Amino acid sequence: MKPNKTGVVIFLAFFLFADILHAQTADSTKIKLKNAALGIMKSSGLCAFITIDRNGKPIARTMDPFSPDSNFVVWFGTNPKSRKVKEIKTNPAVCLYYSNPAIPGYVMIQGTAKLVNDPKEKNRRWKIEWKNFYKNRNEDYLLIKVTPKRLEVINYTSGITGDPVTWDVPFITF
Numbered sequence: 155m156k157p158n159k160t161g162v163v164i165f166l167a168f169f170l171f172a173d174i175l176h177a178q179t180a181d182s183t184k185i186k187l188k189n190a191a192l193g194i195m196k197s198s199g200l201c202a203f204i205t206i207d208r209n210g211k212p213i214a215r216t217m218d219p220f221s222p223d224s225n226f227v228v229w230f231g232t233n234p235k236s237r238k239v240k241e242i243k244t245n246p247a248v249c250l251y252y253s254n255p256a257i258p259g260y261v262m263i264q265g266t267a268k269l270v271n272d273p274k275e276k277n278r279r280w281k282i283e284w285k286n287f288y289k290n291r292n293e294d295y296l297l298i299k300v301t302p303k304r305l306e307v308i309n310y311t312s313g314i315t316g317d318p319v320t321w322d323v324p325f326i327t328f
Contacts (some may be wrong), residue, residue: 187326188226191261192308195252196221202251203230203298205241207269212249213241219250220279224262226263226302226328229279233288234296242267248300259308261298262323269295302328 195201203217215238219227228250242248246268252261264287270276279297288295306323307314316323 183324184250184326186312187305187307187314187324190259190312190314191226191305192222193312194254194257194307195219195258195260197257198252198254201228202309203238203248204249204251205238206245206247207237207241208244213237214251218256218281226305228263228265228300228302229281230298230300231281231284231288232296232298233294234269238270238298239296242269242298250300258310259312259314261309262306263302263306265302268299268301270299273298304328 197219200216201219202214203219204212204214209212216230217309218228246266248264248265248267250261250265253259258294273292276291276295276297280291280295304325304327306325308316308323314324
């Protein structure tokens with residue numbers, strides 16, 4: 155039996171519509187996850203910045219990040235002589251962890267850190283409250299740029315929860 159053209163067109167149109175609907179749903183979900191993550195990240199003020207030391211052990215410290223940009227890149231200021239700088243030079247894989255008790259949930263970003271010592275970028279990303287930490291901004295101040303690879307978010311206020319059985323967390327890959 156030979157398929158008629160109308161049936162083939164309807165069949166193909168159905169699958170094309172299903173793909174478009176799936177893509178729109180995926181985009182909608184991604185936007186919802188990003189907005190839920192931003193709510194926690196922007197309101198938390200501080201975050202845990204986790205590096206890997208020379209023995210392969212995670213090291214966490216509290217940091218004062220800039221708000222993420224539209225691609226969820228996060229910037230930090232630090233002392234170029236700090237332990238975290240040495241660790242980033244050895245292994246640029248890092249993890250950021252944000253939480254805010256007022257918004258039940260958390261955001262975790264796995265990414266790659268890059269050390270940036272560009273004077274224009276350093277001037278652009280300066281917080282006046284840092285002046286006591288960095289006596290000589292040219293020598294004592296360095297930037298860390300974290301480019302995300304994966305973002306996980308739980309935000310109960312926004313209805314973003316993990317799987318009730320496996321506890322798998324909603325995530326975005328970049």
